[in-house]
Amino acid sequence: MSHTHDHEHAPPRPDLDDTMTYYRVMEEAVRSLLIEKGIVTADEVRREVENMDARTPANGAQVVARAWVDPDFREQLVANPKQAIGEIGHDIGPMHLVVLENTPAVHNVVVCTLCSCYPRWLLGRPPDWYKSRAYRSRVVREPRAVLREFGTEIADDREVRVHDSTADMRYLVLPLRPDGTDGLSEAELAALVGRDSMIGVTEVAPPLRA
Amino acid sequence: MSRFAVGDRVRVHDLWPPTPPTHVRTPHYVRGHEGVVERICGTFGNPEELAFGRRDAPRETLYRVRFRQADLWPGYDGSAADHIEIEIYEFWLSPAGQ
Numbered sequence: 289m290s291h292t293h294d295h296e297h298a299p300p301r302p303d304l305d306d307t308m309t310y311y312r313v314m315e316e317a318v319r320s321l322l323i324e325k326g327i328v329t330a331d332e333v334r335r336e337v338e339n340m341d342a343r344t345p346a347n348g349a350q351v352v353a354r355a356w357v358d359p360d361f362r363e364q365l366v367a368n369p370k371q372a373i374g375e376i377g378h379d380i381g382p383m384h385l386v387v388l389e390n391t392p393a394v395h396n397v398v399v400c401t402l403c404s405c406y407p408r409w410l411l412g413r414p415p416d417w418y419k420s421r422a423y424r425s426r427v428v429r430e431p432r433a434v435l436r437e438f439g440t441e442i443a444d445d446r447e448v449r450v451h452d453s454t455a456d457m458r459y460l461v462l463p464l465r466p467d468g469t470d471g472l473s474e475a476e477l478a479a480l481v482g483r484d485s486m487i488g489v490t491e492v493a494p495p496l497r498a
Numbered sequence: 499m500s501r502f503a504v505g506d507r508v509r510v511h512d513l514w515p516p517t518p519p520t521h522v523r524t525p526h527y528v529r530g531h532e533g534v535v536e537r538i539c540g541t542f543g544n545p546e547e548l549a550f551g552r553r554d555a556p557r558e559t560l561y562r563v564r565f566r567q568a569d570l571w572p573g574y575d576g577s578a579a580d581h582i583e584i585e586i587y588e589f590w591l592s593p594a595g596q
Contacts, residue, residue, distance in 0.1 A: 432576045447579040455585035456542045
């Protein structure tokens, strides 16, 4: 089909692969120096990226579901998270984890106001909003308003407790088990637990009725 | 040996700008405020030294300190029961009232 030019074309969009930002140039320079000096190999860097991408919130969800069905595990998870999580097969690496139990009296929510500290070993990479200045500055100042924007309404007589991950600890929220889940298996429970509930900006919703 | 115990009331130093300028992990919004030690996290490398490659600097005790939201923010409009918990190194803390 011929293409006649009786109309104006929009200007071509700039190539989006031109992402040579300051920090990318710096990363490439440091990486190539490390490889050149024999400190790491290109394959080790690639494998580490692969490992990072393999971590997903499903790991955290499995931990939460186990805590819901096994009171002994739950107790150990709060007292000694690294050991408890190791026993169900997840190595959380050098991370120092604090597990925050939601209760009918307390709702917990996590932020890193200074950067974007996040329990990557359990939840994978953080969502973009977690790193945004808007979330980081507002959730400490007006947590209830921010939670409302996520669709989460916390009753006035329930404490909202914000945890600012400023230094060496990382945080996992242990959400409340929703009503109507008595008959569910551990795997079915884990499927209900989303990333945002483990950051604390949502609660876990009951399963949809068929 | 940690200087403070769980339950102690502490005050965060109100230093700005830090002298000399350094890499600080104590956000502004808690400086000069009083809170309660929630737990002792252990000892860690001091980020204010590590940021400059000084890896042999002494390790520092890290605390989690709980603040009332109503104490931190004028006109806080949530519940009076709301709190913030945050990690602070020992050298940023004094006993409350000092």
